[in-house]
Amino acid sequence: MQRHDRLYALYDDFDADALRAHQDFVDLFPPVDSRVALEYWESASEELADRKDEIRAAFPDDPAFAAVAARATRDQAFTALDLLGKYDRAVNVLVLDVDETLRSAGSTDNEIPRATLHLLTEFHEAGIPIVICTGQTLENVKGFLSQGLGNELVHSGDLSVVYEAGTGVFTPGHGPDTKQLLYEDLDESVRSVFDEVRSRVLPSAPDDVRRGCHLQGNEFNVTLKPNYETGSERARGLIDDALVHLLDLLADCLDADAEAVRAYYADADPEIAGVLDSEGVAAGNPDAVSDDLRATLDRVDVAYYEADAAEIASRELNKVVGVEAALDVLDVDDPFALVMGDSKSDLRVMEYVHEHDAGVAAAPEHASGRVLDHVQSTDDLVFDEGAADEVLRTVWALERLA
Template identity: 60%
Template sequence: MEQYDQLYRLYEAADTETLRAYQEFVDLMPPLRSRVALDQWEDAREELDDRKDAIADQFPATGETYAELAAHLTREEAFTALDLQSKYGRAVNVLVLDVDETLRSAGDTDNEIPRETLHLLTEFHERGVPIVVCTGQTLENVKGFAIQGLGNAVVSSGDVSIVYESGNGVFTPKHGPETKRLLYERLDDEVVELFDAVRGRALSAAPERVRHGCHLQGNEFNVTLKPNAEVGSATAVEVVDEALCYLCGIVGESVAAGVDAPVDEPAALARTHFARDPEIEGVLADAGLSTDAALDAAPDAFRDVLDRVDVGYYEGDAAELVSLELDKSAGVEAALDVLGVEDPFALVMGDSKSDLRVMEWVAEHEAGVAAAPDHASAAVLDHVRDRDDLVYEAGEASSVLRTVYGLALLVELAERRS
């Protein structure tokens, strides 16, 4: 309890709120050529150092660490970091991060990753912690905003890996022949031909509203229907819902065309199969489509192929066909292999069921902790709250990153004192 008592004393005795304000100013002030602005920055840096020194004097054995904790973490974050240190006894050695609605939130951050979050990611990079960006987006999209936010030097350092299209490929610059792994090349012809068939029909055979209201995202492998209307708008919600109903049907028809057995009403069978997801069931029901076809009576070959793929639904954002053999967890495993992280203890941050698979993989292997925004899917929130309750408000991913930074400081302190 000594550590908890000292931490309590720290946040009672020091003006940590002002200290954090100085730290934030020093860390986040943009580069300026103005002499006046530079003088102001230097004055703030001197005041920050003086306040840290004062804390160090109050805690002779732990002062420098406590000063850093107080300068970066709120009281709640610091005690959460200490709880994590007591429970796990080790620091996070790799970050696994979803982007959309995780690091950035369209409703709270103007769809940009906040500057503090980007700064913290840079700090972790400088401390030698690899970063795995894990997203459903295309590689080119991810490379663009990663370079813009973190800088080309960080992205191209060899310590950053991009798992794109929810695990279809892994891009890790400066790793020679391992720089790009195309994981979808592992799939057999049966699945590849299904994706080719669905991709070929995705728009050409679509209902008029879907054909004119959606476009195919430029994926290497997944088949993703995106709305032409603004993501999240009422129009986008309606057209994505219709696209989902259509996509489920053509997946069934395409599977039936590829198996050597007659299949009655394959579209209805596929809708019943994918309706195991409650969100998809709700959309299909609202469209008046049945989800109670006799799936058990369908040929084994038909059901076997359906069991190898999934349809993802993201309200007002996308309807997507993916392979269950190529999910984010498989991509993360490949990224860790390329990065040389042999004993991972990861921070996994995400909001959707594709991120949940990574969180479950980490939990199964006792290989890290999970965090999620408070608007994440119910299953994700249940998992995160059951583990360590690292739930944060939309747009506040920096709070969890600060906590994990504090965990690293406390682990280092414990190792020095042991």
Template identity: 75%
Template sequence: MERYDRLYALYDEFDAETLRAYQDFVDLFPPVDSRVALEYWEQAGEELTERKEDIAAAFPEGETFAELAAHATREQAFTALDLYNAYERGVNVLVLDVDETLRSAGQTDNEIPRETLHYLTEFHEAGVPIVICTGQTLENVKGFLIQGLGNELVHSGDVSIVYEAGTGVFTPGHGPDTKRLLYEDLDDEVTDVFDTVRSRVLPDAPESIRRGCHLQGNEFNVTLKPNYETGSEEAETVIDEAMVYVLNLLAEAVPGADAEHTRAYYADADPEIDRVLEDEGEGIDPDAIDVPDAVEGVLDRIDVAYYEADAAEIASRELNKVVGVESALEVLGVDDPFALVMGDSKSDLRVMEWVAENDAGLAAAPEHASGRVLDHVRGEDDLVFDAGAADDVLRTAFALNRLAEL
């Protein structure tokens, strides 16, 4: 019988839904200090074991199929088998964005759900390194990771944090390579611009931006965040205004540039920035502006990013998430990566494109990700998940790895 046929039989002949319910209960709700609760938990564990043994006795891949049914839905299991037939290998590293990927402000109270944390622990115990790849500051990320996963796991030597979208990499337990400050390798042409913008971005800002935004505590990038709930109408209004202000300030920091140069350059590069300029009454025709070569040479090295109702940011193009991930993989000793990359924004898209170009992994995104990210993910393996449900894809990857072990 072909493996697809046996997988059909698994989900047709056994009550996989109830089996998963028992598995989730045993995994996610450990017994508390209560005799009744402990007895119920032990009974669930015994029932889980019996049901798995029944499956194990019915198929040549018995133990693996029992794990598939206990952790993955029918759709997830068949997706995993399709992925295995396409790539013939399992995932050997996770590369994960945090905000609006692992956690979602609108769905999970901005906390990483228990199910997602559990599967991260499952991959860790299976020896799969985890790279957290985020635009957030290092201290923020360390805080919620330790709270969610525990200090021992985060400091195990198999977890790396690419922070500020690639300006630094923190991998506890690796001696002199524990913290790599990648921005220290940049030359004065770029660092002088960042120093100027950073020193002026709040003191010189219009009152509406000073009152409505704060400067994220980055080591290198300059990021304005709203003093309102992310995604709210107030946040969108102030971040749109801040985007125009950042472009004007950047023009003053780059020798020989003016506001028309920066607006034309970044409007041509990013349709979202072009739209914001139009909405703010600052629209410009990039084709009508001649940006001097010397100015363009500097702007080519500086990334301006707009995140709707979330942030206006300048960063180095030479220090992006791809550079950070490559550095993290080097420290972790992952020489032949086949990564599961999960993210929602254009900075994550670069990592997704990198793994696609190098046949080095899979890409997954939440349904509310940016249009370009969704286009890429759907054009690859269509691993799109609901907001707050990152564990759906992690379950699929779990199933893929079980199949790859056969």
């Protein structure tokens, strides 16, 4: 019997839904000081073990089937088996965005769900390193990771944080390599531009931007965030205004024509072009941008996240560069990564692993259009908003089957 047929038999002959319910209960049962509750948990654990033993006895040639059925649905298990047939290897590192990926303002109240956190601990215990890859500041990330995953995992030496979209890498437990400030490798001509933009970005801003936005506490990137709720109409209008302000300020700091700078970034990013058009702000002809100006702008990235942030960052420092540095510290020399994300900065990592045959990509259903296009055209690992565990369960099954 082929493995696909045996997997069909597994889900046809056994109540996998009940098995998963028992596994989730045992995994996620909150610690309570109650003898009755503890006895209930022990009873569920014994029932779970008995059900797994029945599956192992029925499929002696597939000892992983019990673990697969306990965490993966039928569809997730078959997706895992298809991925194994396509790539002939398991994922050996997780590269995970946080906001609107592991957690969602819309459906998880900006908390990483317990099911997702528990699965991450399971991957950790299976020896799979975790790279948290985010645009957030390091201090923000350290706080919720320690609270959600625990200090022991965070400081295990097998977790790395790529923060501020690749300007730095933090890998606790690695001595002098624990914190790498990648922006220090940039030459002074670029760093000085960021220093000037940062010093002037709020004092020179229009009244609505200065009063309605705040400067995120980055080490290097210059990021304007709305004071209003992310995703709201007020936030959308403010970030559109902030984007125009950043473009014009960058032009002023470079002593360049504002229309030329706008034209350069509008030509590179349709979303930026759309904002400029809706704001009624003129952009020049991108072909008229001088070679000298283009050489500088090629090193400076302007990013727009609708109703969320407007940002100036270094093109030489992005999530790909950060992930490469993290993998080097974690000693992952032949990566096959699960990359999960929702934005353009995550897309770069997805495209990188695809081009190097070094992993698979997954995204939430509300990800940006270009991210969804990439994910759907590769392995179609699209998950519901706030339900990152759907893909983690699939990859867990892939790891077990491999």
